[in-house]
Amino acid sequence: MANVTLDTVRKTYPNGYQAVQGADFQIRDGEFIVLVGPSGCGKSTLLRMIAGLEDITDGNILIDNTVVNDVDPARRDIAMVFQNYALYPHMSVRQNMAYGLKNQRMPKSEIADRIEEAARTLRLEDYLERKPGQLSGGQRQRVAMGRAIVRHPKVFLFDEPLSNLDAKLRTQLRAELKALHKRLEATFVYVTHDQVEAMSLADRIIIMSAGQVEQIGTPMDLYLRPASRFVADFIGSPAMNIVHGALADDQASVVLADGSALRLPLAVNAAAGTKVDVGVRPEHLEAVAPEAAQFQLTVDFVEQLGADTVVHGYQKGVENPLALRLTGIHALDAGEVLSLAASADHLHLFDSVSGQRLN
Amino acid sequence: MTDVQSTMAPQSTQRRKPIKWRLIGDHAILIAGSLLMLLPVLMVLTTSSYDNVTIHKEGIQFLFGDQLVENYQQALFEKGGFTKTVDGARMLMNSLILGFGFAVGKIVISMMAAYAIVYFRFRFGTVAFWVIFTTLLLPLEVRILPSYEVVQSLGMLNSFSGLIIPLIASATGTFYFRQFFRSVPEELLEAARIDGAGPLKFFVDILVPLSQTMIAAMFIIMFVFGWNQYLWPTLMTTDESMFTLVRGIKQIMQVWIGANIPDYGLAMALAIIAMTPPVAIVIFFQSWFVKGLTESDK
Numbered sequence: 001m002a003n004v005t006l007d008t009v010r011k012t013y014p015n016g017y018q019a020v021q022g023a024d025f026q027i028r029d030g031e032f033i034v035l036v037g038p039s040g041c042g043k044s045t046l047l048r049m050i051a052g053l054e055d056i057t058d059g060n061i062l063i064d065n066t067v068v069n070d071v072d073p074a075r076r077d078i079a080m081v082f083q084n085y086a087l088y089p090h091m092s093v094r095q096n097m098a099y100g101l102k103n104q105r106m107p108k109s110e111i112a113d114r115i116e117e118a119a120r121t122l123r124l125e126d127y128l129e130r131k132p133g134q135l136s137g138g139q140r141q142r143v144a145m146g147r148a149i150v151r152h153p154k155v156f157l158f159d160e161p162l163s164n165l166d167a168k169l170r171t172q173l174r175a176e177l178k179a180l181h182k183r184l185e186a187t188f189v190y191v192t193h194d195q196v197e198a199m200s201l202a203d204r205i206i207i208m209s210a211g212q213v214e215q216i217g218t219p220m221d222l223y224l225r226p227a228s229r230f231v232a233d234f235i236g237s238p239a240m241n242i243v244h245g246a247l248a249d250d251q252a253s254v255v256l257a258d259g260s261a262l263r264l265p266l267a268v269n270a271a272a273g274t275k276v277d278v279g280v281r282p283e284h285l286e287a288v289a290p291e292a293a294q295f296q297l298t299v300d301f302v303e304q305l306g307a308d309t310v311v312h313g314y315q316k317g318v319e320n321p322l323a324l325r326l327t328g329i330h331a332l333d334a335g336e337v338l339s340l341a342a343s344a345d346h347l348h349l350f351d352s353v354s355g356q357r358l359n
Numbered sequence: 360m361t362d363v364q365s366t367m368a369p370q371s372t373q374r375r376k377p378i379k380w381r382l383i384g385d386h387a388i389l390i391a392g393s394l395l396m397l398l399p400v401l402m403v404l405t406t407s408s409y410d411n412v413t414i415h416k417e418g419i420q421f422l423f424g425d426q427l428v429e430n431y432q433q434a435l436f437e438k439g440g441f442t443k444t445v446d447g448a449r450m451l452m453n454s455l456i457l458g459f460g461f462a463v464g465k466i467v468i469s470m471m472a473a474y475a476i477v478y479f480r481f482r483f484g485t486v487a488f489w490v491i492f493t494t495l496l497l498p499l500e501v502r503i504l505p506s507y508e509v510v511q512s513l514g515m516l517n518s519f520s521g522l523i524i525p526l527i528a529s530a531t532g533t534f535y536f537r538q539f540f541r542s543v544p545e546e547l548l549e550a551a552r553i554d555g556a557g558p559l560k561f562f563v564d565i566l567v568p569l570s571q572t573m574i575a576a577m578f579i580i581m582f583v584f585g586w587n588q589y590l591w592p593t594l595m596t597t598d599e600s601m602f603t604l605v606r607g608i609k610q611i612m613q614v615w616i617g618a619n620i621p622d623y624g625l626a627m628a629l630a631i632i633a634m635t636p637p638v639a640i641v642i643f644f645q646s647w648f649v650k651g652l653t654e655s656d657k
Binding site (some may be wrong): 048051052053072073074075078079080082083084086087088089090099100104149274 | 555
């Protein structure tokens with residue numbers, strides 16, 4: 001078990017493309033860290049750099065307080081689980097798990113013990129003599145995890161391990177992963193583009209965009225106080241409502257495109273006239289009396305999901321469509337106008353240009 | 360097989376359904392095609408069971424004669440040629456050594472070359488590949504004189520190494536293995552690196568087993584290609600004990616001593632013997648090849 005420290009790690013490809021622009025954070029011992037972001041944000045590159053599969057252009061990576069920049073992947077004491085499983089197709093499940101240990105010249109009896117233990121944990125006992133081709137996707141991914149577990153590594157690295165599975169299996173394996181983490185008490189670094197996976201698995205999330213770390217925090221930190229418009233937009237489904245406008249002279253309201261004002265019951269540290277984006281999550285909007293309303297939502301269409309109802313609509317002066325999430329079942333007609341407001345805690349204000357949080 | 364089907368089909372259709380002319384037409388074409396391919400071989404086989412006089416007088420025979428065993432015995436075990444030092448079995452052995460050496464050597468060399476080209480980033484790697492690739496355009500005949508000169512001055516005439524080594528570099532093989540290696544997922548290499556497999560271990564433990572099908576396919580092609588080599592062995596070997604079958608058959612036909620009738624039966628028998636190993640190799644490796652294709656998934 002170990003911590004992992006990234007000290008201003010950069011990755012620039014020979015063609016000049018900067019995949020990672022200065023990642024600087026520490027992963028604590030036994031922590032479940034999820035790296036999340038859209039495709040091409042550099043999260044996989046970062047993981048591969050921790051694994052040693054990718055060279056570091058600049059900075060240092062420390063595992064267990066030792067700089068491992070030039071250490072071979074096999075000697076970093078890490079294990080990695082790949083998206084497409086990367087099992088050796090010609091070897092049985094047992095041989096797949098044993099291969100890395102054999103290369104370490106571990107005694108046969110200990111290899112057998114470790115495989116047995118991992119197989120029990122992952123319920124793979126009946127499949128040990130099969131080839132990967134004879135297993136289902138979920139079983140293959142379990143074997144890939146087994147191959148990682150038998151190594152007893154300091155750090156587990158996961159590169160989108162559940163992306164190739166169907167939704168139901170994904171939920172099931174997600175729970176298994178969480179349980180596995182609890183059982184092993186090991187450091188997990190997990191890459192995904194799926195924010196639900198990130199929210200449900202992580203102790204802390206590192207959210208990345210265009211090679212830069214946008215925010216590091218617990219799932220609830222990211223949900224309740226996103227540091228930038230990007231984070232606000234990425235976390236949560238349906239996505240946060242964003243309204244463009246400019247800060248009015250009184251700094252307590254925002255002037256929308258059509259000249260109407262949106263009241264802001266919060267202190268803002270920005271000059272009047274600053275172009276801002278106001279964000280509010282669909283589930284934080286509440287019905288209020290028309291005179292107290294911040295938003296006048298005209299209903300467009302309704303998604304009834306059973307547990308909750310998502311109302312999609314629009315407002316004059318707001319370019320983006322807006323959404324409202326109500327718990328339970330509600331029947332609403334298109335064209336109906338709803339008066340809505342959110343409490344100060346749930347309003348997020350971002351600078352339009354930099355995207356940084358202003359409140 | 361086709362014969363049986365075509366005779367069965369009209370009988371059963373007479374009773375129940377109208378005759379499927381289309382089907383009969385298809386079969387007729389297929390049967391004609393296979394006869395066209397098989398008949399010459401069959402005729403060689405049947406003719407090889409007659410004595411030389413009969414063949415000389417009556418030409419090609421369609422039915423088996425009574426000299427089958429004698430002819431094959433003579434072809435395999437009687438010393439022939441000018442020097443009377445080489446028999447068919449010896450030539451068969453020479454051909455087998457050439458075929459196997461040729462195929463195995465080509466596979467080993469081209470796999471290693473492809474491995475270097477695909478998995479290692481070195482200066483001029485791509486250039487090296489294209490240089491190898493362009494040699495595909497040049498047949499052996501183009502470089503045969505310089506090759507002969509080199510082998511001759513190395514003193515490798517009339518030796519198996521002289522027969523095999525100069526032909527071993529294979530652009531075709533390198534190209535096919537390169538294409539195959541490129542289709543192996545990158546993650547396998549990475550998983551192997553994390554599992555502590557160095558370049559050699561990865562090659563031996565992962566890549567070679569994965570290439571089984573490819574190797575089987577290459578083996579078929581290369582063995583047959585090597586077996587059928589004529590020009591190169593003709594240049595390389597002057598000693599009759601080094602003759603290969605393909606070249607030996609011709610030698611037999613050339614032996615006209617006095618008023619002797621050429622050994623037609625013997626030549627036919629040798630031709631059949633020369634045909635058997637490649638056919639056996641194809642049949643054997645084909646099943647392996649198909650098995651590999653259907654079983655493995657990368």
